[in-house]
Amino acid sequence: MFDVQVVSPESVSYTGEAEMVIARTVDGGDIAFQTGHVPFIGTLAVWSVDVVKAEGDRDTFAVHRGFVQVSGTSVTILSDVSEVADEIDVARAQAAKERAEAVLSADAEDEGALADLGRAELRLRVAAGEPASH
Amino acid sequence: MPGGKERELKRRISSVQSTKKITRAMELIAATRVVKAMQRADASRPYARQITSVIENLAAGGASVDHPLLREADEVKKVGFIVMAGDRGLAGAYNSNPIRAAERQLMSYQTEGVDYSLFCVGKKPTAYFKFRNYRVDHAYEGFTADPTYEHARRIADDVADAFISGEVDAVELIYTEFVSMGTQRVSVRSFLPLESTAVMAEAGGGSAEVADSFEFEPSPEAVLESLLPRYIEARLFGALLDGAASEHANRQRAMKSATDNAEDLITSLSREMNAARQASITTEIMEIVSGAEALGSGGNKEDIAALISEVVVATSTAVLDPGPFGEGSHAPLPDGSAPAGFTIKGNQDSMLYHRPDSRSYAVTGAEVWFDTPERAEAAGFTLANTHPNADS
Numbered sequence: 001m002f003d004v005q006v007v008s009p010e011s012v013s014y015t016g017e018a019e020m021v022i023a024r025t026v027d028g029g030d031i032a033f034q035t036g037h038v039p040f041i042g043t044l045a046v047w048s049v050d051v052v053k054a055e056g057d058r059d060t061f062a063v064h065r066g067f068v069q070v071s072g073t074s075v076t077i078l079s080d081v082s083e084v085a086d087e088i089d090v091a092r093a094q095a096a097k098e099r100a101e102a103v104l105s106a107d108a109e110d111e112g113a114l115a116d117l118g119r120a121e122l123r124l125r126v127a128a129g130e131p132a133s134h
Numbered sequence: 135m136p137g138g139k140e141r142e143l144k145r146r147i148s149s150v151q152s153t154k155k156i157t158r159a160m161e162l163i164a165a166t167r168v169v170k171a172m173q174r175a176d177a178s179r180p181y182a183r184q185i186t187s188v189i190e191n192l193a194a195g196g197a198s199v200d201h202p203l204l205r206e207a208d209e210v211k212k213v214g215f216i217v218m219a220g221d222r223g224l225a226g227a228y229n230s231n232p233i234r235a236a237e238r239q240l241m242s243y244q245t246e247g248v249d250y251s252l253f254c255v256g257k258k259p260t261a262y263f264k265f266r267n268y269r270v271d272h273a274y275e276g277f278t279a280d281p282t283y284e285h286a287r288r289i290a291d292d293v294a295d296a297f298i299s300g301e302v303d304a305v306e307l308i309y310t311e312f313v314s315m316g317t318q319r320v321s322v323r324s325f326l327p328l329e330s331t332a333v334m335a336e337a338g339g340g341s342a343e344v345a346d347s348f349e350f351e352p353s354p355e356a357v358l359e360s361l362l363p364r365y366i367e368a369r370l371f372g373a374l375l376d377g378a379a380s381e382h383a384n385r386q387r388a389m390k391s392a393t394d395n396a397e398d399l400i401t402s403l404s405r406e407m408n409a410a411r412q413a414s415i416t417t418e419i420m421e422i423v424s425g426a427e428a429l430g431s432g433g434n435k436e437d438i439a440a441l442i443s444e445v446v447v448a449t450s451t452a453v454l455d456p457g458p459f460g461e462g463s464h465a466p467l468p469d470g471s472a473p474a475g476f477t478i479k480g481n482q483d484s485m486l487y488h489r490p491d492s493r494s495y496a497v498t499g500a501e502v503w504f505d506t507p508e509r510a511e512a513a514g515f516t517l518a519n520t521h522p523n524a525d526s
Binding site: 005007008009010011012025026027028031038039040041042043065067069071076078080 | 174177178180181182184185187188191192195282283286287347348349350351352356357360361364367368371
């Protein structure tokens with residue numbers, strides 16, 4: 001069992017126990033942590049973090065940037081922008097997605113729009129409760 | 135003009151009284167805000183601690199340090215100053231202390247020929263430096279009493295940009311550290327370039343030696359590179375929250391002493407007003423007496439008696455406050471007797487009133503007099519037992 005904490009600059013936004021934590025690191029792909037994992041520090045990609053609990057249900061967060069630190073029996077997600085499913089404004093995310101797509105149809109290389117699109121899609125996916133495609 | 139001074143003092147007392155009401159309200163508001171601000175500062179600590187812990191582990195993992203935010207300039211030609219104070223006044227020395235500390239620092243650099251760039255947080259420092267014709271390159275306003283992380287991020291972005299682009303070669307942070315409710319002190323700290331990771335780790339209360347050997351992904355350098363901007367945001371956010379708590383604590387103290395001062399002022403003004411009232415009464419009596427004496431030489435005795443009784447009623451009305459129970463009521467005269475025309479005795483303890491035919495009329499001490507029983511009843515008094523033998 002892991003102690004999981006999601007820490008934002010304003011507060012500790014989530015604490016709980018978990019069997020497994022699944023995250024995606026920049027360049028590193030998906031990574032799942034279970035008890036006994038070697039101490040680990042990674043930079044998180046714009047992706048979701050899944051906290052899988054003993055009973056099999058899971059809490060999913062949209063993490064837009066941050067770090068994960070694993071040591072001993074604790075996993076800490078440090079993120080200044082993280083949201084749980086019911087915090088996400090679906091209509092706004094949908095609008096942001098359409099806006100970004102409109103920009104990209106004119107200029108497929110626009111980095112800002114690509115990032116916006118990634119964030120909007122992540123929000124929609126987490127809000128819909130779809131598990132990450134691990 | 136008799137009573138002129140008295141009126142003037144009365145006006146001043148009521149003005150001080152309304153000021154006192156305002157300062158008292160501000161004191162109470164600041165007291166609740168300071169508690170909230172302290173809670174927010176506490177809630178922000180785990181993040182800062184965790185960031186520091188990651189840095190510790192990076193230091194132990196031997197992340198090589200060549201990040202632009204860590205790079206020291208060969209020669210410091212221009213220093214950036216982040217000056218954090220408040221948007222609003224009436225907070226004691228909260229605004230002036232960091233502003234003065236910043237100006238001193240800035241001037242001592244200037245004597246060495248080092249240029250400055252100001253990042254003013256709060257309306258007060260911006261106004262101060264603009265008024266004195268300093269260049270204010272960046273001004274942030276409107277959130278010092280209740281800052282969010284987003285505000286810290288905005289400032290951090292500008293500061294980091296200025297540093298990385300080489301516009302400034304060093305940055306100093308001037309803010310008010312919240313030590314406790316009773317103690318807040320101005321802190322002047324070197325902010326950029328950042329110290330080495332080992333120094334940061336130690337400054338954060340940890341040691342650079344950690345037993346675990348961590349795996350890093352993508353690499354220690356890459357983690358450090360994305361971590362450092364978050365680190366300076368977290369430090370600025372911490373300073374903003376400390377500043378907010380200090381601002382409210384200072385305002386609470388300032389408003390408390392303003393309230394106390396108003397109370398003292400009201401006491402001394404009331405004393406002065408009473409003395410003025412006494413003086414005008416004395417003058418009136420002197421006038422009456424000398425008037426009576428003047429009449430005494432030629433007028434007849436009945437005239438004099440009538441004048442004196444008229445005058446006594448007039449002065450006693452002037453001397454006493456209006457009746458405590460409104461129209462038709464009257465406080466007793468100084469010797470305890472009834473004012474002319476008032477025959478009903480009121481007992482304020484029992485809230486009973488006594489007519490002249492009441493059994494205990496003679497032995498009752500009147501705390502208030504009424505002119506008619508109806509007035510007494512209107513004021514909430516009830517008639518005392520009138521039957522001479524009812525309860526003897």
